Amino acid sequence: MKIYTRRGDKGKTGLLGESQVDKDSPRIDAYGTIDETNSVLGVAVLSVVSSRVRKTVKSLQNDLFLVGADLANVSSDNRLRVQTSDWERLENWIDDYEKDLPELRNFILPGGSAGASQLHLARTVCRRAERLLVRAMKADTEINPELLIFLNRLSDLLFVLARFENLKAGGSEEIWRGKP
DSSP states (O other), X not given: OOSOOSTTTTSEEEOBTSOEEETTSHHHHHHXXXXXXXXXXXXXXXXXXXHHHHHHHHHHHHHHHHHHHHHHXXXXXXXXXXXXXXXXXXXXXXXXXXXXXXXXXSOBOSOSSHHHHHHHHHXXXXXXXXXXXXHHHHHOTTSOTHHHHHHXXXXXXXXXXXXXXXHHHTXXXXXXXXXX
16 A cells, blocks of 8 residues: 555545545635544654553553544545544543542642643643644534534543652642742
8 A cells, every 4th residue: 555645636535425525615724633533642742751651651652543533524434434432432541540539629720740730731732632623613514513612521531640740750830830
């Protein structure tokens, strides 16, 4: 299989189900940013010191391929769909990680350790993907609504993972102090 197909040379790209759309369509914008989230997680995993977080991030990277495939899926293939159980698993991970974290009483600035900083960056890219997905869903009512819930939980999980990574890496959480 060649990496180039020449099918996108005129500004169109294919979706699963043989449909063609413009490369700047809201759906493509959203799944491109989901891919960007995945790439940022690939960088983050290089700096993470917690093997538990590393394992979770690698699992999330696989999940994001499913999210992208679901968003590209305009066929009747239900095997490539995010389901309630997918985002419920993220909620369970959030609950498990939060058991080991100090209670959050203030806003914190993104940062701390290298791994935590990268996870915060992944969280912000994920939030952008979420906003773009909302835009795409307004333009296309056939998009799976479970995707939006998944991305919302994913960004929450990435915040919790960043806090956990800071704890394990000895990084500090800097409290937002408000207006100087």
